[in-house]
Amino acid sequence: MIFIRKSVYTLLALFLASSQAWGERRVLPLDELEPTQQHRQSTMIILKVIDKYHYKKAKLDDEMSGQLLDRYLDSLDPNRSFFTAKDIEGISLYQDKLDNYLLNARLEPAFAIFRIYRKRVDEAVETALKLVDTGFDFSIDEVYQFDREDAPWAQTRTELEDIWRKRVKNDFLNLRLTGKEDDEIRKTLKERYEGLQRRISQFDSNDIYQAFINAYTLSLEPHTSYMSPSTSENFDISMRLSLEGIGAVLRMDDEFTVVQKTVAGGPAKFSGDVHAGDRIVGVGQGLEGDILDIIGWRLQDVVEKIRGPKGTVVRLRILPKDAGSGGKTQLVTLVRNKIKLEEQAAKSSVIDGLEGMGKLRIGVIEVPTFYRDFAAEGRGDENFRSTTRDVRKLITELKKTGVDGVVIDLRQNGGGSLSEATELTGIFIDTGPVVQIKDAFGKVEVERDPDTSIAYDGPLAVLVDRNSASASEIFAGAIQDYQRGIVIGEPTFGKGTVQTLVDLGRFVPSNEDDLGRLRLTMAQFFRINGGSTQHRGVVPDILFPMAGYSAKHGERSLDNALPWAQIKAARYATKGVNAVSHLLDRHKGRISKDAGFQMLLEQEKRIQEIEDRTEITLLESQRKLEWDQREKARMDHKNRFRIASGMESIKTDRDREDHDDEADKVESEAASQIQLNETARILADSIHLQAPRAVMR
Structure with missing residues (x-):
């Protein structure tokens, strides 16, 4: 896809x-x-x-x-x-x-x-x-x-x-x-x-x-x-064909094709070799086809080379984000596949046995996107899939295992169905408003959870990052405003506007010509506390140290982005359970000694230094020296991380012949686990410091 x-x-x-x-x-x-x-x-x-x-x-x-x-x-x-x-x-x-x-x-x-x-x-x-x-x-x-x-x-x-x-x-x-x-x-x-x-x-x-x-x-x-008629036509075709490929969101940056994000369940994500910010500089078909230089190509031309039938092989020559301009490229081999809804669906796991958590068990529910099978619902299928339905089932299963708290992991979740964001919030609160929507005429509508039933009322944390956007921000903002749980991580993307597609031809009924379509921003989301999710995003109750590097990311980095704004707050009753001042000292003390967090910070700093550069030497000897030094620093960083995560160190990069795809996948998952483990520890601290209560009801 x-x-x-x-x-x-x-x-x-x-x-x-x-x-x-x-x-x-x-x-x-x-x-x-x-x-x-x-x-x-x-x-x-x-x-x-x-x-x-x-x-x-x-x-x-x-x-x-x-x-x-x-x-x-x-x-x-x-x-x-x-x-x-x-x-x-x-x-x-x-x-x-x-x-x-x-x-x-x-x-x-x-x-x-x-x-x-x-x-x-x-x-x-x-x-x-x-x-x-x-x-x-x-x-x-x-x-x-x-x-x-x-x-x-x-x-x-x-x-x-x-x-x-x-x-x-x-x-x-x-x-x-x-x-x-x-x-x-x-x-x-x-x-x-x-x-x-x-x-x-x-x-x-x-x-x-x-x-x-x-x-x-x-x-x-x-x-x-604006999309011209031909662009509109191909956009529709792309959406119909979007379920087969490598699973990556691509954009253009000057003459480079850049990976904006990888999609859960897709070959790119699964490989552990392709990451947001990587630049694709070459594409080859099959295991032995020539690698075509695609620098300066049109985005659609690149897409056509990467997309292909399920089961076929595509090779990408990638300039990693942390390699910088003129850095060493790496060759990644992927098998195209169909991305199934099941692979993007919510999943659960359990964290226990971590130092400092005692005997507590923390359930984790990963929500990659806010999905709803509208087609199945329209056919009258009573068992249609949706985020809320799946999460409700996972909570029931976690209750049976006796977990003491739940983390909702929204990292990399770019949004999806508004109704699902509203309904998912509803399974953690009894009833009430979830989000406010103000249109171009100043009219404000409130999306509410009308269901008084609660699937889970125990200790709750929401983990977000700089790529959590739109529906993710609505859910996280509502949980924070109700003080229903602790929001942890980085400030979210800040996408708080609503778009609709307008067919220009509808304004000229007698005209047979296709005039194209306009993607129009026609409304803005506001939290129930009156503040917008636009521009600022949702600022977590406990910020991870990487948050300092997210200022140049998301909506706030875009020219002419609508500013943060505020309207009248909706009427709602808070739960009063997300006070965090008593948790901060423990959190800061842990991560100051946590090798994983220190390596994540080191990586962010190195990437920021690379992104801030605007010049590069043309002296070959110096360029080679810088290349070697950067590669050594990258491999040293990789190996420190691998050793800290219980893996063996390696000597060569991802181009080596004995490349282990599974090892890279494990390494990528281990990096993700660092933040998740700390989130579990923070929630465990909160449980320990609260008055005794039942495990899960």
Whole structure:
């Protein structure tokens, strides 16, 4: 299963799909790139829908015009590698005029800017192809600024050509360090740059319109976006075919395909070899097929290479998140499989025998997503699957084993069904409100749990991380507001808005043309205490030390994200059981001596240092030294962790011939268990410090 998410920074990521295979498209002459009557009609409808129904009331004025232009330029040239300062000076004449153009459904500026962009791409690729054949001196001590997002635009063509000289030299050196011969490197890079030029030259008017109108919608906030007819069609196909593949959510970041998350039950997650933040730089079919260099490829093209029939093999060349730009890649072999609902369903386990817990037994229920089989329910199947039904059964089973408390593990849970979040909360409280929803007209509706029955009223903790989002935040926030249990972990993602898909054609009934769809933010979630889950997320009662590294993650890291807000609190009665001040000292004392936590902190710090870098050396000897030092540090860290987790140390990385998939899986699970064990200890502390009570009722 491969879900596709859009990066707001990269043009290539905006084109999720096309009804025509990319390789079958033709190169379009520049004079064919003009807006159509359909584009003008879509624009008028989009503006009216946003004005009336969008949650954020933002005026399309000169200020918005400037933001729109900046975002459009960012989508075209995110790393400032094509336009010059002189180009930008000319384009800036539109700085305070795009609002007027849009209001009149005039789209000529968008196409004029794109035509300049395409010329600059042609020039850059011509330069790059010449450089590939000239050769490089890797004994010169110079650096390449690989992250130019905040850099000034090149003042002259000469300056821009030097940026490309260093880029090509860096690309050449990266491949050289993997052991490739010079002739093979030249062939790979020529194909990479020519592929970039070919893809840009095949953008048609619909692609350009989609990029431009999304520059406007993303100037409102990150979750409103337009899908052209072909994108909409392929999106639907993708959803129908999404149950077979490797199980990864992918996004674009500049020219890299990045793993946003792995899906429970999928081959990627199961392997233990693929992690959020890893970059996929190559894809091969079967056990012996050539590894294609996919840097700079369109996201949909990458997806088509990775997706395939159940039982077939795909190999991914991955640049790990903790390897940094120019780091050592690793080869991962996966067998595509169908991701079954059962594999994404809630699961239970029991933690006991940990030091400091005494004889207490803590039940754990892992909830990977908030699911509900609406199709089976619609057919009248009384036994349809849902998160709440499954968790209720697991609680019953845990009660029979005599556990003393329960942890609900929502880490990596990106959300799902709102009704399930409400119903799941309901099995831990008697009755009452769970979440408030405020729409674009200011109307507030309250989702309530009407059921007075309680499946479990014993000691409860909720474990969250920076990727717990949407429905997860509703559940965790409600448990915290009712003071029904202790929320532990990192601040959650902060996705507190509601989107709906609007078919633009419905506003023109007599029009037979497909005008595409608008994904529209039309409401916002608020907790029952009146505070929003938006932006801040749910801040745990007890924060793990890694929380300090989550500030650049989630909704708060996105441009134009809606701010935190507050409305009137709903009426509800608290349970008063999540006071944590008496638990903090014990928790801090434990983790200060816990080797596992210290290694997790060390890893977060190392990744943060890598992400903060914007330059890399082009001196081969220094680059090799840094590579070796980084690999040694990574392996030392891996081995300290493995030994602390009861596994044997290893000498080589994941590319070694005697690679043990099961060992990597165990290692990945052990890393996850560190936080889970501490959560169990915190809940055990709470039980020990409370007045005696029955085990579970």
